[in-house]
Amino acid sequence: PSHHTLLMTGAAGGLGQAMRARLQANCQVLRLSDIGAMAPAQAGEEVVQADLADADAVKSLVAGCQAIVHFGGVSTEQPWGPILQANIIGAYNLYEAARIHGVKRVVFASSNHVMGFYRQSEVVDALSPPRPDGLYGLSKAFGEDLSRLYFDRYGIETACVRIGSSFPEPKDRRMLASWMSYDDLHRLITACLTTPVLGHSIIYGTSDNSVSWYDNHLARHIGYRPQDSSDTYRDAVYARTPEPDLSDPAVQFQGGGFVKIGPL
Numbered sequence: 713p714s715h716h717t718l719l720m721t722g723a724a725g726g727l728g729q730a731m732r733a734r735l736q737a738n739c740q741v742l743r744l745s746d747i748g749a750m751a752p753a754q755a756g757e758e759v760v761q762a763d764l765a766d767a768d769a770v771k772s773l774v775a776g777c778q779a780i781v782h783f784g785g786v787s788t789e790q791p792w793g794p795i796l797q798a799n800i801i802g803a804y805n806l807y808e809a810a811r812i813h814g815v816k817r818v819v820f821a822s823s824n825h826v827m828g829f830y831r832q833s834e835v836v837d838a839l840s841p842p843r844p845d846g847l848y849g850l851s852k853a854f855g856e857d858l859s860r861l862y863f864d865r866y867g868i869e870t871a872c873v874r875i876g877s878s879f880p881e882p883k884d885r886r887m888l889a890s891w892m893s894y895d896d897l898h899r900l901i902t903a904c905l906t907t908p909v910l911g912h913s914i915i916y917g918t919s920d921n922s923v924s925w926y927d928n929h930l931a932r933h934i935g936y937r938p939q940d941s942s943d944t945y946r947d948a949v950y951a952r953t954p955e956p957d958l959s960d961p962a963v964q965f966q967g968g969g970f971v972k973i974g975p976l
């Protein structure tokens with residue numbers, strides 16, 4: 713295990729629940745937090761209910777951990793109020809707490825929606841300028857810049873993982889390009905927690921899909937090698953989904969349906 717106490721925020725969410733058992737292998741103590749209710753603590757776990765927008769609560773949450781996997785916050789397009797509280801203020805509170813308590817490494821669950829207004833005919837890498845597809849994507853872009861500031865000023869290393877679509881299986885044709893298996897997500901988090909020098913890095917969270925919009929050549933130092941692929945689901949997904957309407961923005965842009973959710 714690379715860290716004695718590892719904090720995972722957002723433990724009640726989809727990815728938090730999927731990573732909870734897997735991350736046991738990465739630490740002696742897995743501290744879990746969420747604003748909502750979580751399953752009771754098992755051996756080797758601590759469960760702490762906390763609102764990311766509450767600075768004092770976040771400070772106590774972070775005390776005593778060596779690394780953080782930050783899944784907490786709003787994970788879909790929402791009105792400005794909840795995005796501001798959970799993703800903007802919440803991310804600030806988390807990094808302030810990390811600075812105060814000397815936490816040196818964070819894995820930040822960013823999102824493909826930071827880049828959602830690139831076309832599905834384009835390939836993006838870590839240096840492509842952000843083109844968020846809504847307030848949610850914008851809040852993730854803020855988290856990425858915030859973590860860069862805390863790296864440049866205080867040396868807190870962060871991997872901004874622009875997760876594509878991490879679900880048990882790709883749900884539609886778009887996800888054949890954006891899909892990431894839970895096992896690959898865990899492999900990527902493990903690589904981020906254990907690579908000797910992480911720095912401030914942007915990496916796309918994706919499996920080894922033949923059709924892809926993401927180029928991770930600038931994140932080779934993390935040492936992530938995906939082992940799964942959406943290719944095994946391709947035929948089944950094509951068979952059960954309709955021919956795409958190419959005039960639909962949800963089909964033209966990488967962010968899919970998110971590019972149409974509004975008004976902002």
Ligand code: 15L
Pocket residue numbers: 787788823824825875876877878890967968
């Ligand atoms: C995300 O950022 C969401 O959290 C997730 O629920 C999916 O919608 C995913 O992006 C996606 O783009 O498929």
